Amino acid sequence: MIDRHELRRAPEEMRAALARRGAEVVGPDSAWARLQELDARQRQLKRELETLQAERNRVSKAIGLKKRQGEDATEELARMREVAQRVKQLEAAAKSAEEAFGLALLEVPNPPLDSVPDGVDETDNVELRRWGEVRQDEVPSHDEIGEALGILDFEAGARLAGSRFTVICGAGARLERALIQFMLDMHTERHGYDEVWVPAIVNRKTMTGTGQLPKFEHDLYKLEGEDAFLIPTAEVPVTNLYQERILDAARLPIRHCAYTPCFRREAGSAGRDVRGMIRQHQFDKVELVWLTRPEHALSGLETLTGHAEAVLQALGLPYRVVELCAGDLGFSAQKTYDLEVWLPSQRRYREISSCSSFGQFQGRRAGIRYRNEAGKAEPVATLNGSGLAIGRCLVALLENGWQADGSVLIPEALQPYMGGLQRIANA
RNA sequence: GGAGAGAUGGCUGAGUGGUCGAAAGCGGCACCCUGCUAAGGUGUUACACGGGUUACCGUGUCGAGGGUUCGAAUCCCUCUCUCUCCGCCA
Secondary structure, eight states, X not given: OOOHHHHHHOHXXXXXXXXXXXXXXXXXXXXXXXXHHHHHHHHHHHHHHHHHHHHHHHHHHHHHHHHHTTOXXXXXXXXXXXXXXXXXXXXXXXXXHHHHHHHHHHTXXXXXXXXXXXXXXXXXXXXXXXESOOOOSOOOOHHXXXXXXXXXXXXXXXXXXXXXXXXEOHHHHHHHHHHHHHHHHIIIIISOOEEEOOOSEEEHHHHHHHTOTTTTGGGSOBOTTSSEEEOSSXXXXXXXXXXXXXXXXXXXXXXXXXEEEEEOOOTTOTTSSOSTTSSOSEEEXXXXXXXXXXXXXXXXXXXXHHHHHHHHHHHXXXXXXXXXXXXXXXXXXXXXXXXXXXXXXXXXXXXXXXXXXXXXXXXXXXXXXXXXXXXXXXXXXXXXXXEEEHHHHHHHHHHHTBOTTSOEEOOGGGGXXXXXXOEEOOO
């Protein structure tokens, strides 16, 4: 969440930065609009309450003293009975004002960094660089390729669970597993990440810590009868590993990689990517997560993005890097690079990884802090990025590795993970 | 799911109605002494919020939320979590 001190110190600057996400973010109905007034009211009530509490504490102490000395305190007791009533009322008022302020605070997104380009949606994103040779020949879509090879079964997925679910078979299933293994090995052995394995179900507090809640509950799968959710990304459990903790500065940066399944309701994306396995309710992902000092967030983002790129390069998949414009940034992000892989059947680049810096936004929400040189605990900066989305990676491999005879070549780097298999062909 | 025990500061662990934000120990920090590694002495050492914004003052926080009381770490209720035993189970 945004820094409340900053909110009071420089509300105009903050407003201007938020407005770049879209006018509605600071519009009349926005959480932002409610904040100023709620903050003033909250502080006013609190001041009154504290004055009264101070009196109560002072007189109560005097009563204790008198009683011990055997003196009469009837008068004070009568007066304090009234004060106690008023304290109770004020407490209730102050509490509800504080809660309203706190709720509004949780609904304000992260102000984009000044360096983030202007723009309203993905068409305004800025391409930074390209890697690899793209093939321009006619290539079937991955779902056709996969069905023809008997490794993707969309009908079975639909029968078992519904639309946006896929069953992967045989060499395809092994490929899914190989990709997970390959990526985790690369990040742990070459890039120095500590692997963790985490729950795929988390509670409300954890979901709030990284910013999925309270605003985006409709995008999440919620467990019936429990205040718990399926994770939409490993970012949630891995970042929150350190919630409400004060970290030793010497430990930073902490860098984790994790494989998890991810679950998304994809509400509001009806009609988009309905064919194939590009947009699924359940998919696998290897995620990279950093906790670092605020001043190292941006250099860290470059490094982390490079680690995700290294996976695509090792697999020989052509891609480009774009920087998201202010209007396309996710709720918690202050700056984001997307990696987009070339899909020959669509003749366009599609997102396969998203690498973001959150600044201290998540650290503040989740209470993840470190002790700086002055001995003061302050929120850490967090970063994360997909390294990579497994399902979309499998899609890209099928299309980019497709041969005219219908088979699909396995990149050399992956062959050891496929038992030496060099191509997937029809039996 | 059933029975029992517990939850206190960075950690260990005292504290059953009023000078308790909380003993003691460990750890951390500062200084002194000493002057090979080491050991010893003294002091200091939670966080948040609000007001002055420098040395200060106030409020809240002893798992969470409610209640009793002039006053709660201490008494009552609810919830959460941890541990032990039983049941079930990959």
